[in-house]
């Protein structure tokens with residue numbers, strides 16, 4: 001079986017986060033490894049948080065997309081440790097989020113307690129001001145908080161999943 005790992009990673013770029021369709025699973029950093037085995041492809045993923053409802057859908061999409069592209073058996077293997085952190089979001093993923101109108105996670109903290117505190121350095125995706133405040137811990141999905149910019153007054157989602 002002649003499969004190039006780079007082709008598999010490229011193919012995985014087509015698999016998008018169901019909640020944020022501009023982000024691929026590669027941008028999100030949920031794909032931990034691609035292994036080419038005798039019996040097919042083995043993809044290792046780590047959920048953005050345990051119990052994330054989107055993960056089943058992501059797993060299904062990975063199998064569907066790779067089966068079509070490579071015509072082989074696809075095995076998706078989930079590992080929970082080490083836990084996913086927003087640090088795994090790629091630079092291009094952060095940029096895509098901001099362009100999409102969602103503020104990417106503030107980079108300085110890996111601290112789980114931040115989930116329940118007001119994150120610092122939250123950038124407004126509209127005017128790029130840091131003069132923002134949290135309106136609600138929960139935004140349109142569990143992975144987001146609702147913020148408002150104090151300069152341009154726009155409300156926006158902040159991606160907070162750890």
Ligand SMILES: [Zn+2]
Nearest residue numbers: 124127149152
């Ligand atoms: Zn603003």
